[in-house]
Amino acid sequence: IAGITQAPTSQILAAGRRMTLRCTQDMRHNAMYWYRQDLGLGLRLIHYSNTAGTTGKGEVPDGYSVSRANTDDFPLTLASAVPSQTSVYFCASSGGSYNEQFFGPGTRLTVL
Amino acid sequence: AQSVTQLGSHVSVSEGALVLLRCNYSSSVPPYLFWYVQYPNQGLQLLLKYTTGATLVKGINGFEAEFKKSETSFHLTKPSAHMSDAAEYFCAVSVNFNKFYFGSGTKLNVKP
Numbered sequence: 001i002a003g004i005t006q007a008p009t010s011q012i013l014a015a016g017r018r019m020t021l022r023c024t025q026d027m028r029h030n031a032m033y034w035y036r037q038d039l040g041l042g043l044r045l046i047h048y049s050n051t052a053g054t055t056g057k058g059e060v061p062d063g064y065s066v067s068r069a070n071t072d073d074f075p076l077t078l079a080s081a082v083p084s085q086t087s088v089y090f091c092a093s094s095g096g097s098y099n100e101q102f103f104g105p106g107t108r109l110t111v112l
Numbered sequence: 113a114q115s116v117t118q119l120g121s122h123v124s125v126s127e128g129a130l131v132l133l134r135c136n137y138s139s140s141v142p143p144y145l146f147w148y149v150q151y152p153n154q155g156l157q158l159l160l161k162y163t164t165g166a167t168l169v170k171g172i173n174g175f176e177a178e179f180k181k182s183e184t185s186f187h188l189t190k191p192s193a194h195m196s197d198a199a200e201y202f203c204a205v206s207v208n209f210n211k212f213y214f215g216s217g218t219k220l221n222v223k224p
Contacts, residue, residue, distance in 0.1 A: 040121065040216060042214045042215055042216035043156075043214040045212070090155055090156070092156075099206040100144075100161055101156075101158075101212060103155035103157070104155050106154070106155050
């Protein structure tokens, strides 16, 4: 693995179902982030984690939860998916001195 | 409060012409500034960043940006557009460890 991986690449999900998006990084970065990208809205921060064992809410946290059991993994869970959660989800990590973030390839989620 | 404004959601230039993508920010403290590029169906890649020091920063693929504190701007330029520059570009500002604000993006179209 080099950088950040996300799984699945894409998913179609029925409303009301539970879904976990996976994110793994191998750069030993302390901070990790989840964003959603919607047309015309840019990227909006869902949740973040400054270090393993801690998490925080971003701009649009409702309907999502995260955990950070170790440095490498930062899964995002939708407990009961709704159509408004249809989006492209990006995981990112940061460990540099100037906060630059490194992004995964994204997960395209469609909730019907 | 911090925010980023990108003027123009779509910019179209001819191949070989100057590229100018505008970004203005608001920040209560000296910011770190970034430009990212996103090619179709991919994650974001860092183009360049301003942290401290020289206000004109050079990035990959011939892009550069100038930090102008008096104008609160960080416009992205490239002297001569190439077809491969067609992508979406995001300006971002960071003022502390877990706060990273993105603009809504500018899609660059390059005409042959």
